[in-house]
Amino acid sequence: MSFLNETIHPRGLKYEEKGLNQDNPVRCLSHNSRISHNIRLHYHDSLEINLLRYIKGNVHMEERSFALSDTTLLIIPPGTLHSYQTKGSDHESSLFKVWHLNPEFFKYLDTEMINQLIRGIKGVIISGDAEEKLIEVLNILEKGNILEQNAAMLRLFTLVPEIMTEERIKSQRDDFLHKTISFLEQNYHRPLSLDETAAHLNLSKYHFSRKFQQRAKSLFSTYLTTLRLEKSLIYLHEGRSVETAAYESGFEDPSYYISKFRNFYGITPGRYKRELNTD
Known part of the structure; x- marks a missing residue:
């Protein structure tokens, strides 16, 4: 099993999830946080996790819009419409990272809570302890060896009960x-x-x-x-x-x-x- 890690190149939004399969269930990419982005309204077939730090701007998800905070971590289920308008940041710790997870991986973890995450939530904004734990898991997915990455995929879903208690984006499907x-x-x-x-x-x-x-x-x-x-x-x-x-x-x-x-x-x-x- 290999995991793709690269800087986003302007090949189109659907390119972000290109190549996801059972052998490559995770893809990690980075936007240039130093420049402004106006990313059109779109959706993916993958589960998307976005981490934005020290970036000003707005996110539109289904029927709701909200401003970015100093640290915003979003979980975006498959098929959820979303867009961004961000301003370039000169903060030395600014960051805009994206993880795409192959939803095929989730069918082997068929618990009610995971299905609720994948199918029912329109988005989650995470902060506090849940945020730090999830970021640690995402870092392993990006940089760990194969055994660590497999364990991290499983660990991701042990965090679901904590994630579910965080602020949920209460928007209806448009x-x-x-x-x-x-x-x-x-x-x-x-x-x-x-x-x-x-x-x-x-x-x-x-x-x-x-x-x-x-x-x-x-x-x-x-x-x-x-x-x-x-x-x-x-x-x-x-x-x-x-x-x-x-x-x-x-x-x-x-x-x-x-x-x-x-x-x-x-x-x-x-x-x-x-x-x-x-x-």
Whole structure:
């Protein structure tokens, strides 16, 4: 069993959980805490644990938003919508780390409490003793040997009763956003209009657009463009040409794609692809 540990590279949000399986049940990554992040509303199929220290900003989870504290540790079950807006920190101890755990591992630990954690909670904010114990376990998952890592995976769930007593994010599942984002994830690669998306949700274009902006904190067009840019990163990593990556991620005009890519990532897709080959 091996565990992947790397710094997050802009390959798209779904890349964070790429490669998780029974042989690689944990992935640990780090965001650059020195720069600001505006991470779009999204969800993962994995159980996600985030540790943020000395970072200012806000987290949006399902229907609730809250400000980050000096130390914020979040447990985000699979399928939970969440987004971040953080400011770059100049604190010498600032940190933004992410752990993804393969939910397949949990089926062998089929206790009522664990199922409640995985299926029922929309998020947990942890502090105090539970926080320190969980951070210790996460550090072992990141740096320990294979035997220590396996033990840490089991230890994680002995902490569940303590975690359950901490502040729980009491938000309801936002079915509107889940349906919308799922539809966009499945159809981003083809021409997709506001009218079609609104009709899929059985809403008028006006009501859909207004509701999406209120819930997702983003214009529909901006969100779709951001999603397509992220998907194009995957295609570039797979060796597609810039033009092919543009078309396969839903852009009808490669020149427009290149312009948006440069504005969003600060680099052209051609240069990005060349730098991949030199890593």
